Amino acid sequence: MARPRTKKRIVNRLPRERREADILEAALHVFRLRGYENASISEIAERAGLVEGSIYRYFQNKRDLVIKVIEQWYLGMISEDEAWLPGIEGARNKLRHAIWHHLNAIRQEPGLSRLVFSEFRPDPEYRQTTIFALNRRYTSRVTDIVREGMQAGEFRADVSPSLVRNLIYGCIEHHTWAFLRGEGDFDVERTADAITNLLCQGLDQRPNPVASPAPRKKRL
Amino acid sequence: MARPRTKKRIVNRLPRERREADILEAALHVFRLRGYENASISEIAERAGLVEGSIYRYFQNKRDLVIKVIEQWYLGMISEDEAWLPGIEGARNKLRHAIWHHLNAIRQEPGLSRLVFSEFRPDPEYRQTTIFALNRRYTSRVTDIVREGMQAGEFRADVSPSLVRNLIYGCIEHHTWAFLRGEGDFDVERTADAITNLLCQGLDQRPNPVASPAPRKKRL
DNA sequence: GCCATTTAATGAATGTAATTTATTTGGCTG
DNA sequence: CAGCCAAATAAATTACATTCATTAAATGGC
Numbered sequence: 268m269a270r271p272r273t274k275k276r277i278v279n280r281l282p283r284e285r286r287e288a289d290i291l292e293a294a295l296h297v298f299r300l301r302g303y304e305n306a307s308i309s310e311i312a313e314r315a316g317l318v319e320g321s322i323y324r325y326f327q328n329k330r331d332l333v334i335k336v337i338e339q340w341y342l343g344m345i346s347e348d349e350a351w352l353p354g355i356e357g358a359r360n361k362l363r364h365a366i367w368h369h370l371n372a373i374r375q376e377p378g379l380s381r382l383v384f385s386e387f388r389p390d391p392e393y394r395q396t397t398i399f400a401l402n403r404r405y406t407s408r409v410t411d412i413v414r415e416g417m418q419a420g421e422f423r424a425d426v427s428p429s430l431v432r433n434l435i436y437g438c439i440e441h442h443t444w445a446f447l448r449g450e451g452d453f454d455v456e457r458t459a460d461a462i463t464n465l466l467c468q469g470l471d472q473r474p475n476p477v478a479s480p481a482p483r484k485k486r487l
Numbered sequence: 488m489a490r491p492r493t494k495k496r497i498v499n500r501l502p503r504e505r506r507e508a509d510i511l512e513a514a515l516h517v518f519r520l521r522g523y524e525n526a527s528i529s530e531i532a533e534r535a536g537l538v539e540g541s542i543y544r545y546f547q548n549k550r551d552l553v554i555k556v557i558e559q560w561y562l563g564m565i566s567e568d569e570a571w572l573p574g575i576e577g578a579r580n581k582l583r584h585a586i587w588h589h590l591n592a593i594r595q596e597p598g599l600s601r602l603v604f605s606e607f608r609p610d611p612e613y614r615q616t617t618i619f620a621l622n623r624r625y626t627s628r629v630t631d632i633v634r635e636g637m638q639a640g641e642f643r644a645d646v647s648p649s650l651v652r653n654l655i656y657g658c659i660e661h662h663t664w665a666f667l668r669g670e671g672d673f674d675v676e677r678t679a680d681a682i683t684n685l686l687c688q689g690l691d692q693r694p695n696p697v698a699s700p701a702p703r704k705k706r707l
Numbered sequence: 708g709c710c711a712t713t714t715a716a717t718g719a720a721t722g723t724a725a726t727t728t729a730t731t732t733g734g735c736t737g
Numbered sequence: 738c739a740g741c742c743a744a745a746t747a748a749a750t751t752a753c754a755t756t757c758a759t760t761a762a763a764t765g766g767c
Binding site: 302304359381384385386388389390391393394413416420421422423426427430431432433434436437438439440441442444445447448449450461462464465466467468469470471472473 | 522524579601604605606608609610611613614633636640641642643646647650651652653654656657658659660661662664665667668669670681682684685686687688689690691692693
């Protein structure tokens, strides 16, 4: 029961911002690598250069921490995307770009994508999360594009824009699951083309392909 | 330290099949209600009328148990579906039925659906799972229908059947997430119609609405 | 019907990981 | 330079899954 007075514990004190940033970076790394369940606070702490319990001074709990990580990722993606879109002409091209961008994001960050798809979205609290709000912002460009395309007469007007959104993001997700599990790769460009084409043209054999030489311009 | 000889422990011995069935039923109930993480072996054991440790005589571990539960569910769905399909004429109608059936399955078993979507599919081992094989069997009817439709000239032949499959199941899944989280309901019939229509007709304004019998509004 | 063997079932032990709490430490202020 | 406060720590707590040694029921040979 004699306590070892000799062993002074080493304490490394840092400014709040620095610590928080260090923890976030460590958490990003570990969550990306291991997913949510298999990520341990102790590994994050070790990587950030402190002790498990100390994480809780900066973040409420493991979930809060992972949410902060995902938030940062979303913010980056949204601003990145907003920089590109204005330069693209025509609803179909814009749609193609949104599809391309999402495929690309998944390919760049499979670990974080998995986290969102399987850890957050199913959560009954998801709707109250900031991730939900960010995701809505992120996906709303598709519904916006669709509405614009309808106004311009480029798209038929009797389709629900949110159904189109679900179709696009759902299709992409299903298409990329094998990759997300680490089973090989996929081609962003080809996939984007294929989805855009199927979505716009539809599956039916065109009833009257002869009559329309100019697919874009409407007549009279 | 005196051990209580007086307290004889009560043991309820049952035939293997009965025990296994009891455990499976209890597990079905608990997993449906609580999902995977929040389901505890002790709750399942209690409901099945035995003690935690005993579960492990019948199932390797928690994961093995949940897999058995999901397997049973899939087998039921597949046979149920195979009973209907032959009676339907035309690729488009068959597709509509597959879509309808999946929507219906999700609506009947939101808890189990969530389990598959967020617990199994992301698992790196998923491909080696029997669930994977069953899911493949379950979804393959869509690719089959699409191929048939192409052969019959009802569908265009330059589309990947598996892309259509991903589009359908992905779209359905995205469309039902809010419901799966317990946020309200959805209409199976209407949704099935909307998806079928969008998938077959496509988003583009028909270049030549005059030639076909006026789907929405005709001008002039 | 009776003992020996087999196997179901138990209850306690083990291990791991998140979270909480009581203590200690370092830097800053008056 | 003493004392305070927030930052860090280490140890305690909790909640489960999983393992294991022990007990009890069933069964088969006599």
